[in-house]
Amino acid sequence: ENGCAPARNSSPRRRCGITGLIVILCLPAFAQADPAPTTAKAYVATGFSRKTIYHSPQKPGYTSWVGAWQMPDKSLMVCFTQATGPLTARPRAPQDLRQKLAIPDKFDFTGLDLRQVYLRSADGGAHWNEVGSTRFESIGASAYAGSATLGLPDGSILRRVNGWDLQHRDVPQTAYLQRSDDGGKTWGNPQVLFDPATSLYQLSRLRILKDGRIVGTGQFWPAPAKSSHKELEKVQDQLLLVVSDDNGKTWRRHDVVPPELRDVVWDEWDQAELPDGDLLCVFRRGDPKNARKEVRWQGLLKKTRDTWTLEDFRPAPFPHSGHPELLATREGIILHIATTGIQYTADAGKTWNVLDVPGFAGEYKSRYYPRSLQTDDSRIYIFAHNGWDQPYGEFDQSIDMDTFRLVPR
Numbered sequence: 001e002n003g004c005a006p007a008r009n010s011s012p013r014r015r016c017g018i019t020g021l022i023v024i025l026c027l028p029a030f031a032q033a034d035p036a037p038t039t040a041k042a043y044v045a046t047g048f049s050r051k052t053i054y055h056s057p058q059k060p061g062y063t064s065w066v067g068a069w070q071m072p073d074k075s076l077m078v079c080f081t082q083a084t085g086p087l088t089a090r091p092r093a094p095q096d097l098r099q100k101l102a103i104p105d106k107f108d109f110t111g112l113d114l115r116q117v118y119l120r121s122a123d124g125g126a127h128w129n130e131v132g133s134t135r136f137e138s139i140g141a142s143a144y145a146g147s148a149t150l151g152l153p154d155g156s157i158l159r160r161v162n163g164w165d166l167q168h169r170d171v172p173q174t175a176y177l178q179r180s181d182d183g184g185k186t187w188g189n190p191q192v193l194f195d196p197a198t199s200l201y202q203l204s205r206l207r208i209l210k211d212g213r214i215v216g217t218g219q220f221w222p223a224p225a226k227s228s229h230k231e232l233e234k235v236q237d238q239l240l241l242v243v244s245d246d247n248g249k250t251w252r253r254h255d256v257v258p259p260e261l262r263d264v265v266w267d268e269w270d271q272a273e274l275p276d277g278d279l280l281c282v283f284r285r286g287d288p289k290n291a292r293k294e295v296r297w298q299g300l301l302k303k304t305r306d307t308w309t310l311e312d313f314r315p316a317p318f319p320h321s322g323h324p325e326l327l328a329t330r331e332g333i334i335l336h337i338a339t340t341g342i343q344y345t346a347d348a349g350k351t352w353n354v355l356d357v358p359g360f361a362g363e364y365k366s367r368y369y370p371r372s373l374q375t376d377d378s379r380i381y382i383f384a385h386n387g388w389d390q391p392y393g394e395f396d397q398s399i400d401m402d403t404f405r406l407v408p409r
Contacts (some may be wrong), residue, residue, distance in 0.1 A: 040346035042409040043333060045380075048359035052386070052398045053128050054119060058084050060396035063117075067146025068371040068383040071183075072155050076121045076373075078128075078383050079146040079159075079184070080399055085112040087393040093139040097168060101139060102229035106391040109141045116144035118184035125381060125401055132184030140165050141392070147323065147371060148216065150206040156181050158214075158248050160203045161190070164225065174225035175202050175218070177248065193242060193251050196225035200232070201240055204268055204323060210277070214244045216251070219266050239266045241301075241308070256301055256308045267294075272326035272334045277303040280334055280349050282316055282324035294320040298349050317352050318343050327372040327380070331406050337372055337382055339365050357404065367400050378405050 055061050062083040069077055090111035092098075098108060118132040136144060148160035157180045163172045176190035194201055203218040220240040221232055242251045257264070264285075271279040279301035287293040296316040301308035321338035328334050333344045335355065341364055342355040357364035367384030374380050382402040387395045 042353065043331065043344060043355065043406045044409045045342075045355055045357040045359075045364075045404040046407045048357050048364075048402070048404040050360075050400060050402045053078070053125065053383075053401045054080070054117075054399040056082055056084060056397070060393055061398060062141070062390075062392050063397050063399050064385045064387070064389075065142055065145035065147065065369060066371050066383045066385055066399060067149035067159075068373055068381065069149060069151040069157075070373055070375065071120075071151045072153055073122075074376065076125055076375075076381065077118065077131075077151060077157075077184070078371075078399065079116055079118045079144075079149055080385065081141050081144055081146070082115050082117050082133075083109055083112045083141055083392055093168075098139060100228040101165070101167070103139050107141075108139055109392060110137075110139055112392065114138055114141060116146070119399075120183065124375070124379070125403065132180075132182075132186075134187065136166070137169065138165055139168070147369065148203045148206045148218075150208065150214070152214075152247055153208075153212075154247060156247075157184055158206060159187070160206065160216075162202065163190070163196075164200065164202075167226065172196050172225070174200050177203075179248065191248075193253075194220070198222070198224060200225040200227060203240070203242075205270055207271070207273075209273055212245070214248055215271070215279075216240075216242045216244075217269060217271060220253075236263070237266055239264070239269075239310075254307045256310050258309060258311075261310060261313060268323045270324040270326045271301065272328040274328070274334075274348055275332075278348065279303070279308060280326065280345070281310075282326060282336060284320060284322075284324060296320050296324065300348065312349075316349075322369050325366075325370045325372055327374065329374055329380070329406060330378050333406070335372070335380075337366050337370050339368060339370075341365060355406075356409075359404075366402065380404055380406065 056063050063080050065081045067079045093110045114136050116134040119128045120131045121128045143162045143165035150158045163174050172190050172192045174196045176192045178187040180187050200221040203216045205217045218240045220238045221235050223235045239257050241254045241256050244251045267284045269283040271281045281299045283297045285297050287295045298316040299313040300311050302311045319340045321340045325337045333346045336343045343352040344355050345352050367386050368388045370382050370384040372382045385397050386400050387397040
């Protein structure tokens with residue numbers, strides 16, 4: 001039940017409002033291999049716990065597309081999209097707009113109360129309080145998906161909004177950033193990084209590097225932001241990596257793709273910083289033998305001065321499962337967290353090992369589209385929603401929290 005939902009379209013809106021076009025690489029096919037054992041120190045999870053931290057005020061509940069981060073005062077925050085309202089007899093969006101955005105009838109959220117909800121915990125996740133919510137109107141439910149939300153060192157919060165999902169509203173028709181200086185209660189004006197008249201882009205992750213810079217990752221389409229889904233299918237999308245060295249006030253795009261990878265059609269991806277400043281990346285892509293099937297690939301963004309170049313782009317040894325989620329841990333290993341389990345690497349992705357999670361009923365599987373963090377006491381948190389990419393009212397969703405620590409085996 002926690003597997004990846006079938007792809008229903010291929011636009012900047014798919015799933016949590018993040019995804020690019022279906023991935024077809026003009027590269028040789030490689031067979032996937034089982035994770036290879038490593039001679040580095042082996043780890044196991046200990047003290048595993050899973051609990052629901054939020055449920056919608058109605059059943060079945062719709063709460064999806066989680067974001068998670070830690071604030072400077074060490075409190076934890078999460079955000080997610082909630083929909084409430086009638087299951088039937090709702091108004092529908094105009095047919096031409098649904099066709100433009102490629103939204104099937106059953107994924108039309110018109111007429112529902114849509115909110116981006118913000119929770120905060122001051123006691124390590126034992127108790128949670130709602131500290132803010134943003135009400136919005138949208139055909140799809142994912143315009144405010146929280147995966148690219150970040151707490152900044154000055155106490156503000158930076159979030160990405162998918163304006164392509166809000167083409168019937170007076171907002172930029174592409175992704176834009178907003179800042180909150182009061183813990184998620186109110187938000188500032190939209191910050192657009194590229195001209196919507198000529199560019200459409202999406203950000204699905206915001207992270208802070210060791211040197212204090214903020215890095216944003218996603219995809220970029222050299223086409224007007226008002227383009228339809230059908231028009232975007234004809235456009236070659238590009239890998240997007242932007243960096244800010246002034247706390248998100250200004251941003252610079254980095255061209256990290258070498259010439260031999262220019263024909264790659266990029267999809268959702270994530271990165272984790274290595275001790276030397278290189279970035280280990282995991283990408284989702286279409287299987288070169290079957291474009292309707294999605295698989296995982298990995299690569300290394302090799303740091304050179306203040307930028308990076310993509311190297312060692314190859315299949316990753318684990319199954320596909322939604323948006324990749326990587327966590328660089330205090331123990332020196334990087335976790336790949338998914339509905340298919342947790343794998344870890346101690347050698348920058350050369351080898352991967354399955355993380356044993358005692359206490360979980362059976363083989364560990366995260367909830368859908370997980371977001372993770374690790375606190376100063378080395379405790380790892382994984383937040384996600386129970387369910388998958390579903391129509392409203394189909395499944396009783398909740399926001400769940402997994403926690404554990406890593407210990408040498």
